[in-house]
Amino acid sequence: MLAFAIRRLLEALAVILAVALIAFVLFRFVGDPVNQMVSQDASLEDRLSLRRELGLDDPILLQFARFVGHAARGDFGVSYQMKQPVVNLIAERFPATIELALAALLIALAAGIPMGVYTAIHRDSWVSKSLLVLTVAGVSLPTFLIGILLIYLFAVVLHILPAFGRGEVVSIGFWKTGLLTTSGLRALVLPAMTLSLFQMTLITRLVRTEMLEVLRTDYIRFARARGLTERAINYGHALRNTLVPVVTVIGLQFGSVVAFAIVTESVFQWPGMGLMFIQAVQAADIPVMAAYLILVGFLFVTINLAVDLLYLRIDPRLRAGAP
C-alpha cells in the first residue's frame, strides 16, 4: 500500500514537471510581455534592458530550470501585470474558484441524479423525453452564450440577481468566502448554474444508462419477485449500485470543473483563477500562467491519486496486484 502510494507520488511529480516543461515551451509563442509592461513611448534601450532583466533572452531550458528551482522553494515569481507575488494572487483567487466549482457540482448532483433516475424508470413518458432533449441542449450550447442569456434574464430583465462579481466576502482564516453573505450567495447563483449545466447533463445521462443497466439485472428481478415496493427497489437497490461509477466520474470531473471554469469566470467577472489565467494569457504574463498550469496539473494528479487510493480500499484485487 505504502509502496504503491510512493510510486504514484513520484509519477505525479514527473507529470507536473512535464506539464511545466510543455508550458514553458509554449510560452515562446504567447508574445512579448514587455510591450505591456512599458509605456508606449518607452525607449528601445529600456525595452531591451527590461527583457534582459526578466531573463526572457535566456535559453528556454535555463528559464525552465530557474523556474523549477524557485518553484521548489514555493516562489512562483511576481506577476508582470499585477506586480504582486503569484503565490498571493493564487491564494486570493483559489477560494473563489473552489466555491464556484463546488456549488456547480452540488447543483449538478441535486438536479442530475433525480433526472437520471426519473428518465430511467419512466423511460417512455413525455417528461423523460423532453428532459433528454434538454440535456442535449445542455451539452451543445456554449457556456458563454448560456451565461449571457442568464445575465440578461435575471439581471437586466428581472432585476433579481447581480450581473457580475462575487459580492461581499468574509474571511475565515486565509479563506475568503462569499458563502456567508447574502450578496455573496446571490452573486453565486448565476455562475454556478452556468458552470453546472454541462456536468448536470453528464450526470443525468450517466445515471440513466447505469440505472437502465442495473434494472435489467437478476437481483432486481428477484427483488420484484420477493414483492418489495417499487420505491425500495429503485432507490434502495438500483440507485445504490448505480452510484459507484457515478462517484468516480464526478471525482474526475471535479478537476475539469475547476480547470474549465475559465469561460464562466470571464463572463461573470468571477474573481477566480480562471479569470486570472485568461488575463495573464492576454498580457503574456508568464509567471501567472506557469503557476496556474502547474496548479491545475497538481489538482488533476491529486484527484487521480485520491481515486486510485479509494479503489485500493474498495477493491482488494488491486491490492494483491500491487508490488
Added chain:
Amino acid sequence: MSLRVVALVGAIGLGVLPISGVYPVPGSNTAPGKVFTYAFQGDLNSLDPYTLNETFTLGTLGNVMEGLVRRDKSLKIVPALAESWETLEPTRWRFHLRKGVKFHDGSPFSADDVVFSAERVHQPGSQLKTRIPPGTKVVKIDDYTVDFILPTPNPILISEWETWFILSKRWAEAHEATLVQAATATSLSPFALQANGTGPFMIVKHEPGVRTVFRSNPNWWGKHEGNLDQVVLQTVQTDSTRVAALLAGDVDMIDPVPVQDIDRVNAGANVKVLAGPELRTIFLNMDSMRDELLYSDVKGKNPFKDVRVRRAFYEAIDINTIDSKIMHGMATPTALLISPLLFPRGSSLQRWPYDVAEARKLMSEAGYPNGFSLVMDCPNDRYVNDAEICQAVAAMLSKINVKVTVNALPKSKYFEKAGPTRKYDSSFNLVGWTPGSLDSLNVLVNTVICRDKDGKGGTFNFGGYCNPRIDALAQKIRVETDTGKRDELIAEAYQILHDDAGMIPLHQQSLAWGVSKDIDLVQRADGQLRFDWITKH
C-alpha cells in the same frame, strides 16, 4: 453510499479549513452616502505612480495624487500643488508651492517633497523618466519655492506634469517606499496595495483585478464640485457583461461601451451613451525602408518606396464607409497624426480624397497596373474594432488590384512581430498613438522620424518611413520657445508627411461611456475621469 459522495467531494474541495473566527473584510461593508460604482475593462496596474506610464492607471490615480499642475475640463494647464510659476530664464523655471496642503496621512506638503519626487522619478525602475529632462537640477529655494534648472530650453516642460505626482517624502521613508517598484520587482512594494497623496480622494482598498474603493478626502485643499462620498472601480472585462451590468443598474457607468452596443444602451430607460472625441489617432504604416518587402510577391524592389504607390493606397481607402459601417459613427476621419483638439492649426489639412480611379492611375504610373499581393498585420484586441478596420482596408485595396491578406493577432503577439522586438517583421500594419504630452513633438519623435533597422530613432515608426527634413524640423521644434513659430514648424512637418503619404492616417477614435441618467460627469478628451466632478442625484 451518499456518505462516501460527501466525503470524496469534501476531501477534494475543502481539505482542512482552519476556522479562526468570522470577521468582515475591512472596508467592504461600509457604504456611506453617495456611492458611485463604475466598471472599466481593465484594471489599475500598480499604485506606485512611477512604475508604469499608462493612461488609465495614471489618470485614475490622479484622483488620489496630484502634480504641481493639472489640466482643467478642456485640457488647459492650471495650477495644482504649485500656485504659480514663472520662467526666470529659458532654462530656469520657478514654482511657488501651495501652502497648507496635507497628504492623506497628515504629513504636510513642502518643497522637500518636490525635490524627493524629482529624484525618485529618475530612479532605474521608473518609467516616467521623461517627465523631467535628464540633467535637470531641482533646487529648493525655501519651503515653498522650487527651481528647475534645465540643460536646454524646453517649451513643454510641464505638459506631462499632471501625471507626475508629488509623493510625501516622510511617508515614503517611513514605509520604505523610497525606491520605485520596478516592473521586474521580485518583492511586494508598500505601494502595491496602498497609496498616499494630496488628492480629493483616497484609496480605502485595492484588490488587484477585482475592485478598488476610494473615499472622498474632506481635507482636500480644493473644492469638491461633485457630491460623491465613495467611488468603487470594478474591472469587468467581457463587453456584453459590462453592458448588462449597466442596464441592470449594478453600476452607474461603464467604460467603454462597445460600438456595436451603442444603440442598445441608448434605448435603455435610465442610461445613455456619452460620446466624445478621444485623443488617439489610428493610422497605417507601410514598410518603405527595406529594399524588398518581406510579405509580398514583388521581388527585388519595394513598391512602398514609390510615393505614387503610397498615395494610391491612401486614395483607395474609403474612410467614411469605415467610420459609418465599422465604427458606427464613433470616429472622425483625419489627415493628421494628432487630434485637432491638441493642434487646432492642423485641422486645415485635408485628407487625400477617396478616388479609386485616380488611385488606379497612380498604380499604373508606378508600374503596378495589376497590383501585387501583400500581408497586413493587425492587432485584434488593442483598438476599437481594429481587426475589422483591417478587413475593410483589405477589401477596399482589392479595387486597385492589391490582394491583401489580413494577419490579425492579439496585441502581445502583434507588437512583438510588427515592433522592434522582431525588427519590424511586417510590410503593412495598423497602429494607434496618443501623445502622452498632448503635444506634436511626442508624435513626431516616436512615430514619424527616421529609425534604423533595430529601432533607434522613431521606435514606433513601424513602417520605417524616413524624411530627413522632418527630422531637422523635430530638432528645431524641441527647443523653440516661441509658440507661434513652433506651431509653424509643426504644421510644416505634418505637411511634408502628408505630401509624402508617409503614413495613412485613418481616424480619431471616440470615447463612448455608458452613464446612468442619475449621474452628471465630465468627459475629458484624454479619457480621464475625475471623481470630484461627478454628481449623483
